[in-house]
Amino acid sequence: MFRQAVILSLLVILANIQGNQAVDYTVTNTAGSTAGGARFAAEIGEDYSKQMSSAATDFIWRVLQQPNAEDRKAVDKVSLFIDDIDGVAAYASNNEIHFSANYIGNYSGDLKREYTGVLYHEMAHIWQWNGNRQAPGGLTEGVADFVRLKANYAPSHWVQPGQGDRWDQGYDVTARFLDYCNDLRNGFVAELNKKMRDGYSDQYFVDLLGKTVDQLWSDYKAKYAQ
Ligand SMILES: *[C@@H]1O[C@H](CO)[C@@H](O)[C@H](O)[C@H]1NC(C)=O
Numbered sequence: 001m002f003r004q005a006v007i008l009s010l011l012v013i014l015a016n017i018q019g020n021q022a023v024d025y026t027v028t029n030t031a032g033s034t035a036g037g038a039r040f041a042a043e044i045g046e047d048y049s050k051q052m053s054s055a056a057t058d059f060i061w062r063v064l065q066q067p068n069a070e071d072r073k074a075v076d077k078v079s080l081f082i083d084d085i086d087g088v089a090a091y092a093s094n095n096e097i098h099f100s101a102n103y104i105g106n107y108s109g110d111l112k113r114e115y116t117g118v119l120y121h122e123m124a125h126i127w128q129w130n131g132n133r134q135a136p137g138g139l140t141e142g143v144a145d146f147v148r149l150k151a152n153y154a155p156s157h158w159v160q161p162g163q164g165d166r167w168d169q170g171y172d173v174t175a176r177f178l179d180y181c182n183d184l185r186n187g188f189v190a191e192l193n194k195k196m197r198d199g200y201s202d203q204y205f206v207d208l209l210g211k212t213v214d215q216l217w218s219d220y221k222a223k224y225a226q
Helices: 002-018 035-043 046-063 101-106 111-127 137-150 171-184 188-195 203-209 213-224
Strands: 024-029 077-083 090-093 096-100
Touching: 024 035, 024 046, 035 077, 035 101, 035 111, 046 077, 046 111, 046 137, 077 101, 090 111, 096 101, 096 111, 111 137, 137 171, 137 188, 171 188, 171 203, 171 213, 188 203, 203 213
Parallel strands: 024 077, 077 096
Antiparallel strands: 090 096
């Protein structure tokens, strides 16, 4: 009894030192009878999905500089689903990631690469802060695509650096802008994300980079205006 308690305490201490409580991943293909669900099973599969979920999580913790459990959301399980849904490639909510079987079924190009890129984006939503829902939606999507960009899974149809109309347009446009900001200050996106734990203000850009986000956006546009 006593010895078990000691061993258990040691394991708990060890887990805390590593700051790395294990995350459990499940993958459920609810669309197995559709063409896209069958293509998922044949060309991607559950094992690959679990491996890449774990790899994406490690990568995101590194890019967002969240080495310790107390820096992160308290998530111990992420559930992936392949569902018969339309309209989006995938979405994340409540520690679940839902992929569209139709998107997988209809994708032409390197399916595994695309799937993995979307997975990095959605997994970023699991771990990033959104300023208690006060952050602009475009910024939240931009941080998720910044993660995808840094993981080298940006697809070829993305805008090029300098393109887009607004800093908070979202997705690739905002990801490219955040990459520019991150070049001005290494770790900028991680620090911005940390500030977004409890709330959001455009002032965070001034705090970190000494310029308003509007000034940064016009500097960014000017840099690529040739
Ligand atoms: C392609 O998408 C359509 C509409 O969402 C769907 O009905 C069809 O089954 C998909 N094709 C494949 C091969 O998944």
